Amino acid sequence: MTASFHAELYKLIPESHLLRKIHEVVDFSFVHELVRCSYCEYYGRPANEPELLFRLLFLQILYGLSDERMIQDAQVNLAYKWFIGLNPEEALPDASQLSRFRNHRLGASQIDELLKVIVKQCIEKGLIKSKALILDSTHSLAASQKQRALDVLRDVAKRLLRTVVKKHPKLEKKLPRQPELKKDQADAEKVMLHYLAQLGESVEILLPDHEGAISEKLQIAKQIVEDERLLANKGIMSAIDPEARFGWKSNTKSFFGYKNHIAMTEEEIITAVEVTGGSSDDGKQLPNLLKQSLELGLEVKEILGDTAYSGKDNLSKLKAHEIQAIIPLNPIVHNGGLKQEGFEYNKDADFVLCPAGEHSIRKALQGSKTSGNSRSLVFYFNVEKCKTCPLREGCYKPESKSKTYSIRIIAEQFKDHMAFEKSESFKKRMKRRPIIEHKNAELKRHHGLAKAKYRGLFRMRMQTLLTIFVVNVKRMIKLMDKMQPTS
Numbered sequence: 192m193t194a195s196f197h198a199e200l201y202k203l204i205p206e207s208h209l210l211r212k213i214h215e216v217v218d219f220s221f222v223h224e225l226v227r228c229s230y231c232e233y234y235g236r237p238a239n240e241p242e243l244l245f246r247l248l249f250l251q252i253l254y255g256l257s258d259e260r261m262i263q264d265a266q267v268n269l270a271y272k273w274f275i276g277l278n279p280e281e282a283l284p285d286a287s288q289l290s291r292f293r294n295h296r297l298g299a300s301q302i303d304e305l306l307k308v309i310v311k312q313c314i315e316k317g318l319i320k321s322k323a324l325i326l327d328s329t330h331s332l333a334a335s336q337k338q339r340a341l342d343v344l345r346d347v348a349k350r351l352l353r354t355v356v357k358k359h360p361k362l363e364k365k366l367p368r369q370p371e372l373k374k375d376q377a378d379a380e381k382v383m384l385h386y387l388a389q390l391g392e393s394v395e396i397l398l399p400d401h402e403g404a405i406s407e408k409l410q411i412a413k414q415i416v417e418d419e420r421l422l423a424n425k426g427i428m429s430a431i432d433p434e435a436r437f438g439w440k441s442n443t444k445s446f447f448g449y450k451n452h453i454a455m456t457e458e459e460i461i462t463a464v465e466v467t468g469g470s471s472d473d474g475k476q477l478p479n480l481l482k483q484s485l486e487l488g489l490e491v492k493e494i495l496g497d498t499a500y501s502g503k504d505n506l507s508k509l510k511a512h513e514i515q516a517i518i519p520l521n522p523i524v525h526n527g528g529l530k531q532e533g534f535e536y537n538k539d540a541d542f543v544l545c546p547a548g549e550h551s552i553r554k555a556l557q558g559s560k561t562s563g564n565s566r567s568l569v570f571y572f573n574v575e576k577c578k579t580c581p582l583r584e585g586c587y588k589p590e591s592k593s594k595t596y597s598i599r600i601i602a603e604q605f606k607d608h609m610a611f612e613k614s615e616s617f618k619k620r621m622k623r624r625p626i627i628e629h630k631n632a633e634l635k636r637h638h639g640l641a642k643a644k645y646r647g648l649f650r651m652r653m654q655t656l657l658t659i660f661v662v663n664v665k666r667m668i669k670l671m672d673k674m675q676p677t678s
């Protein structure tokens with residue numbers, strides 16, 4: 192920016208202003224490289240634009256503003272305008288440019304770089320000294336409402352048909368017509384499922400070289416037709432957000448959306464993230480979160496987490512890497528999970544989910560108390576649901592009075608860890624784990640991660656990465672402040 196006469200006004204911004212500190216400490220120039228591939232070399236935007244737009248996205252998350260509000264506020268707020276590199280009298284880009292930059296520029300880039308770049312800047316400044324990682328997950332509600340299976344099927348068929356006809360009006364007569372359903376028709380969902388499958392097949396035959404919006408809608412239709420849990424209202428639950436999933440926060444509280452799995456150092460810098468549908472298992476994310484953190488050059492000697500991470504594979508992996516597991520055992524999780532395919536234990540809700548998405552309604556401990564080797568945890572399912580379940584073959588015997596799922600509790604191989612769990616050092620280190628819950632609260636309460644702003648896993652991931660970038664920068668400034676000698 193060439194400073195204009197009016198730039199004198201920027202002297203009014205106090206030296207201690209957060210944005211001045213961020214501007215001084217954080218190098219935002221990486222953005223040009225990050226989005227280079229999405230700009231045309233000869234006819235692209237001015238070179239300063241990517242950083243300006245990224246700084247606007249940054250401010251937007253930092254202060255929790257919508258696209259329109261961000262532009263309106265930046266027009267009149269001296270500190271914002273100085274931070275994005277404009278003179279006071281210069282105009283801001285249109286609000287639509289923000290979403291275009293987010294979706295088409297950042298969206299086409301290696302978006303994971305956002306996290307790597309900021310963690311590397313923290314490492315270079317000597318801000319990360321701890322050799323411990325703390326793991327946890329936090330959920331974000333989907334941007335769409337969950338729907339009944341019949342509504343999902345209807346909507347997806349309607350959208351596919353509309354997209355095809357809009358581009359190829361002549362095909363309208365060749366495509367199967369949506370069936371007329373009676374009110375309360377018992378097999379309405381099956382009829383619609385059959386119609387959607389038929390419609391998808393016809394589109395593929397008539398348009399073998401389909402692309403763009405048609406391919407996208409066709410892909411969703413296929414996913415839905417193949418989703419065995421759909422008719423039980425447990426799989427895909429939104430025609431416009433098919434990657435969002437139903438998950439559990441506790442035994443009684445559920446949510447529809449996504450999960451953000453994070454790893455954080457004791458300095459409260461987030462070093463790794465994975466975003467999944469709401470139904471995913473936290474424990475399975477440990478290897479990936481560890482790998483991401485190690486690839487950044489961090490030394491990891493301890494991992495702190497709740498019982499969800501106490502799976503046998505996780506504990507063995509940590510042992511092989513000589514990493515101490517500060518993770519309390521859960522007999523169900525650490526025995527390697529469930530053996531029958533499709534059954535999943537949910538640690539937050541403490542129940543088992545079956546392949547049809549039904550959860551166990553109670554559990555009981557069976558076997559001799561004196562012999563740990565022969566004890567089992569038995570989970571009971573609602574047989575009324577099993578009787579009409581589309582997946583009952585091989586799972587539930589007709590006329591059976593109960594449907595159970597048992598897990599043997601084998602304590603032997605975890606003796607060492609069980610003894611360690613009782614030690615004072617374990618208990619002391621475990622007290623550090625809750626700091627990640629404060630970080631989750633910060634992400635959600637102050638920076639909008641409680642709810643997805645956009646639909647789809649990819650956009651959720653982008654929102655999460657941008658939000659983490661912002662909270663890491665905030666933390667970086669705090670740590671730098673602490674390093675300053677007090678006068």
Ligand code: SF4
Binds near residue numbers: 546578581583586
């Ligand atoms: S039969 Fe019962 S336990 Fe088996 S998948 Fe169906 S609802 Fe679940």
